Amino acid sequence: MIDTSALMALSAVLRAGSFEAAAAELNITQSAVSQRVKALEERLGTVLIRRTRPASATKAGARLLRHAEEVGLLEKTLAADLGDLLPDRSTPLRLAINADSLATWALPALAASEGFLYHLEIDDQDHSAEWLKRGEVSAAVTAGDVTVPGCDRIALGSLRYIATCSPKFAARWFPDGVTAEALAHAPALTFNAKDRLQQSWAAQITGTRIALPTHYFASSHGFMEAARLGLGWCMNPEMLVEDALTQGHLISLTPDRPLDTALSWQFPRQLAGPLKPLTRAIRQAAEAHLIGPGGAR
Secondary structure (H helix, E strand, C coil), X not given: CCCHHHHHHHHHHHHHCCHHHHHHHXXXXXXXXXHHHHHHHHHXXXXXXXXXXXCEECHHHHHHHHHHHHHHHHXXXXXXXXXXXXXXXXXXXXXEECHHHHHHHHHHHHHHXXXXXEEEEEXXXXXXXXXXXXXXXXXXXXXXXXXXXXXXXXXXXXXXXXXXXXXXXHHHHCCCCCCHHHHCCCCEEECCCCCCHHHHHHHHHHCCCCCXXXXXXXXXXXXXXXXXXXXXXXXXXXHHHHHHHHHCCCEECCCCCCEEEEEEEEEEHHHCCCCHHHHHHXXXXXXXXXXXXXXXX
């Protein structure tokens, strides 16, 4: 059995970023927090926390942090089953989710699920499943149809992306339409090194792989604004740019050639019960905003 107080101390340090902040959160001394974490490390025979600023988890520490979150979820469910007779230990729920989902359809689902605190890990949908595989999150919005071992996967539907830019940008860089030569010279916008949307769309349109000149711009809303200002072209979620397209601030480079990215909601099977309210909200939001199957648009 792992000592609950030590587990809470570990979770608090990694959540707050320091032993001092964890002590304030738990209303105990910093020395007590340090002793509990040290005792846990000695018992398990491995380092759990890197003493950096902010403090960060080792691989073993990350797995134990997920265990702490699971314990918190199970205790929350037990408290509900017993008519709230047990104290509620509010442990933030760590989720991996892509920035575009947060900017379009997912945030209202999180807000609709009362009783949870969230610790969001923002990562590309093609890589969020890795967080689950490493045991560092309790659920994730993932891309594709591959189920993480030990998890349940619910298909949500597809998030539709449109290749967009400003009218002036299109007139300058794509006077003869979207061609491989034009794409090889027109500045693109890329979220980060993991973002392959622009490359995938360009290959889909031209039938060839192109080295795109690109700005790196890690902001979903910033992407739209940068495209509106003529900084580059990019793939934007259709939901995010509908008004800008209607108003003529942005145009679609190929109106009949969107790029649909299939999304799923995945979580460990043992957490199906505790996560049921959040899963229900995620599914309802997806049905309202994503493209089927799963979504209803």
